[in-house]
Every structure is written in structure tokens, then in C-alpha cells.
Amino acid sequence: MRTRNKPWAEDMLVNDTKVVMNPESKKGKWKQHFNNDNPIHIEVGCGKGRFIRETAKINPNINYIAIEKNKSVIVTGVINAKDVECSLVFVPGLVQNLTSYFDKGEINRIYINFCDPWENRKKWHKRRLTHHNFLNMYESLFENVGEVFLKTDNKELFEFSLNEFLNSNWCLKNISLDLLKSGADNIMTEYEQKFCDKGMPIYRCEAKK
Amino acid sequence: MRTRNKPWAEDMLVNDTKVVMNPESKKGKWKQHFNNDNPIHIEVGCGKGRFIRETAKINPNINYIAIEKNKSVIVTGVINAKDVECSLVFVPGLVQNLTSYFDKGEINRIYINFCDPWENRKKWHKRRLTHHNFLNMYESLFENVGEVFLKTDNKELFEFSLNEFLNSNWCLKNISLDLLKSGADNIMTEYEQKFCDKGMPIYRCEAKK
Numbered sequence: 001m002r003t004r005n006k007p008w009a010e011d012m013l014v015n016d017t018k019v020v021m022n023p024e025s026k027k028g029k030w031k032q033h034f035n036n037d038n039p040i041h042i043e044v045g046c047g048k049g050r051f052i053r054e055t056a057k058i059n060p061n062i063n064y065i066a067i068e069k070n071k072s073v074i075v076t077g078v079i080n081a082k083d084v085e086c087s088l089v090f091v092p093g094l095v096q097n098l099t100s101y102f103d104k105g106e107i108n109r110i111y112i113n114f115c116d117p118w119e120n121r122k123k124w125h126k127r128r129l130t131h132h133n134f135l136n137m138y139e140s141l142f143e144n145v146g147e148v149f150l151k152t153d154n155k156e157l158f159e160f161s162l163n164e165f166l167n168s169n170w171c172l173k174n175i176s177l178d179l180l181k182s183g184a185d186n187i188m189t190e191y192e193q194k195f196c197d198k199g200m201p202i203y204r205c206e207a208k209k
Numbered sequence: 210m211r212t213r214n215k216p217w218a219e220d221m222l223v224n225d226t227k228v229v230m231n232p233e234s235k236k237g238k239w240k241q242h243f244n245n246d247n248p249i250h251i252e253v254g255c256g257k258g259r260f261i262r263e264t265a266k267i268n269p270n271i272n273y274i275a276i277e278k279n280k281s282v283i284v285t286g287v288i289n290a291k292d293v294e295c296s297l298v299f300v301p302g303l304v305q306n307l308t309s310y311f312d313k314g315e316i317n318r319i320y321i322n323f324c325d326p327w328e329n330r331k332k333w334h335k336r337r338l339t340h341h342n343f344l345n346m347y348e349s350l351f352e353n354v355g356e357v358f359l360k361t362d363n364k365e366l367f368e369f370s371l372n373e374f375l376n377s378n379w380c381l382k383n384i385s386l387d388l389l390k391s392g393a394d395n396i397m398t399e400y401e402q403k404f405c406d407k408g409m410p411i412y413r414c415e416a417k418k
Binding site: 155156158159162163166167171172173174175176177178181182 | 364365367368371372375376380381382383384385386387390391
């Protein structure tokens with residue numbers, strides 16, 4: 001989904017207390033940043049932030065960090081989270097840099113919602129956020145156990161992801177091949193809502209390491 | 210798929226050397242029956258037997274047992290396997306009776322192809338051949354390791370099966386959400402061929418215990 005460039009985004013992000021512009025400076029210090037010992041869950045590619053905001057609202061004992069590379073997109077998430085009672089900060093940043101943002105054990109759950117499926121060429125598969133190179137990186141961030149929760153509308157990416165998880169010895173559970181039909185509790189992303197409105201299936205799984 | 214009743218089926222089955230009418234009498238003695246020490250793989254619900262016949266043809270070092278409750282159906286499998294060079298026998302029997310047919314360790318792979326999805330009512334789910342009650346029974350037949358290879362055209366059954374396998378601590382691999390598109394080697398059942406001709410996806414996985 002393309003978003004119009006917002007030249008004012010940078011200024012707004014810099015001046016918002018819910019935004020961490022230099023996550024590298026927080027590495028090893030996130031508990032101090034949140035000023036509590038609660039678990040920290042992150043979403044990579046949070047887009048406009050509906051999913052993580054609504055998730056944070058109903059889980060006050062978890063700290064959330066929403067990461068998104070596109071500043072013109074994440075700024076909408078920041079605006080929409082204003083005055084919302086929850087423990088949530090936004091980071092304009094890259095999933096590729098997670099090890100620069102977090103020490104081992106600082107986070108224990110990663111949400112990946114509707115990431116780019118990179119479907120056209122096999123040589124692009126290593127860019128998929130569930131490629132085993134990424135899974136190994138996520139694992140390196142966990143101390144004892146950690147989880148990845150994945151949602152996608154792309155069947156081929158989902159198939160790929162299941163096999164990548166299994167081949168890397170992650171434990172899968174709660175696999176859904178049509179999330180809406182399954183009747184499970186589900187907080188939708190903005191993208192997901194549009195997709196579901198068309199009656200298309202959403203794939204979901206939980207993977208634990 | 211309904212098949213016309215064949216009153217002559219019983220007579221033909223009784224007199225064919227490739228058919229074992231009393232599998233209980235072979236329990237613990239299948240290696241003697243095949244007169245070798247090769248592994249034994251079975252298919253439950255073999256229908257007209259195309260899958261297991263073609264699989265047996267290219268795997269001469271495996272013994273195969275094709276099980277099917279409907280005598281009017283399995284008799285076609287027997288006829289089609291006549292003069293085919295392979296180690297394959299047919300058993301008119303029930304999956305529910307597998308523990309009466311086999312001692313622990315006698316078989317180490319079970320193929321389940323396009324079993325009844327029993328999809329309309331939750332109380333029927335225990336009839337599904339991948340319900341955990343069945344998985345526990347299959348496991349009881351294996352000595353060290355054993356595998357179940359599943360194919361289905363029913364998405365809901367497949368989702369159910371993946372979660373049943375995972376919840377029962379089976380290891381999954383080679384999950385496919387669209388077998389034809391995946392380009393994997395695949396021997397089709399008669400039913401599968403018709404389904405694929407319509408462009409519908411086939412789901413497949415391998416589960417190891």
C-alpha cells in the first residue's frame with residue numbers, strides 16, 4: 001500500500017515522546033525506558049499501527065515497540081496512538097537492525113503482520129522476514145524462549161514460512177489457514193481489514209523457540 | 210465418490226493371491242508373508258489403488274499394504290495391480306482395526322490420501338483419521354520412528370490435521386498448500402487427478418513421530 005510522502009513526518013517524530021529516534025541508544029536499557037520489568041513485545045513493519053495499538057490497549061502489563069521503516073507511515077501510527085492509554089513506543093527503523101536495537105533477552109515476542117512476500121523470484125526469498133537467516137537472528141535476541149506470531153494473506157509466503165520454521169526447529173502451534181472462519185480472537189491491521197472485507201483468507205501461526 | 214456395488218467382488222478377492230482376507234492372522238508375521246526384511250508402508254483408504262500401486266512400482270525395496278473397507282472399490286485396485294511388478298498386497302479392512310493387523314514395529318509409514326473430512330459437525334471430528342486418538346494409535350504401531358504422509362483437498366481438514374500433529378508432538382516437514390504449484394514429485398490418486406484437473410489446490414504434509 002503506497003502512502004503519500006509526508007515531509008513534515010520527520011519533525012513530528014523527533015518531537016513526540018512516544019517515538020524513539022535512536023533505538024541503538026536504548027540497547028540493553030529498554031526496561032529503564034519503560035520504567036518497569038514487564039515483557040517487551042515488538043511488531044516489525046507496524047504500518048499505521050492499528051494492530052499493535054489495539055493489542056497494547058488490552059495488555060497493559062506488556063510493553064510494546066512498533067517498528068516501521070517508512071516515516072510517512074509510522075507517523076500516522078503515532079498520531080493515532082496519541083492519548084491512547086497503553087505502553088507503546090514507536091521506532092522508525094529496520095528489522096535488519098534488530099540486533100543493534102536489542103540486547104539478548106530484551107524482547108520475547110515478535111509480531112510479523114503482512115510482510116512483503118517477495119514472491120516473484122527465488123533469489124529474493126532471503127529478503128522474506130521468515131527466511132531462516134531472519135529466524136536465526138530473531139532467535140539470537142531471545143534468552144530462554146521467544147515467539148514469532150505471523151499473519152499473512154499470501155499463501156505461498158505462508159507455506160514457505162511454515163517450512164522455514166520447522167526446518168529451523170521452531171515449535172509451531174495454532175496454525176490457521178482461514179483466520180476469520182476459525183473464529184479465533186483477532187485484532188486486524190488496516191491492510192488485513194481491507195483484505196478480509198473482500199472475503200480472502202488470512203493465514204496465521206505462532207512459532208516458539 | 211460412489212462406486213456401484215459389485216456382488217462378485219468378494220469371490221474375486223478371496224481367490225486372489227495379492228489379497229489378504231484375514232489380516233489378523235498375519236499380525237507379527239508380515240515379514241514372513243513378504244519373505245523379506247524390507248520396511249512395510251501402508252495406505253489406509255486406498256480406494257482404487259492407483260497411488261500405492263504406482264508408488265510400489267518405483268520402490269521395489271519397500272513392501273506395501275493397501276487397506277480399504279469397500280470391497281467393491283478395492284477389487285478394482287486388485288485388478289489394476291494384476292501383472293504389475295511390485296511388492297504390494299491388498300487388505301479389505303478398517304483403519305480402526307490396525308492394531309489387530311500389525312504388531313508394534315511392523316510398519317513405519319502410513320499414507321492417508323483424501324480421507325473423509327467429516328466437516329459438518331464438530332462432534333464428528335474424532336472420526337477424522339488425523340484426530341489425536343488416531344495419531345496415538347498410529348504411534349503405538351511404530352517402534353522407533355514412524356511417519357504419516359497426508360494429502361487432502363480439504364483446507365479445514367488440513368488445518369485441523371496440522372494442529373493435531375503439532376499438539377501431539379509430531380514433527381512436521383514438507384508442508385505444501387498447493388502441491389501442484391510446488392513442483393514436488395507427486396503420484397496422484399484417482400480422486401486427486403480429477404480435483405487437480407479443476408485447478409483446485411492439494412494440501413500435503415509429512416509427520417514424523
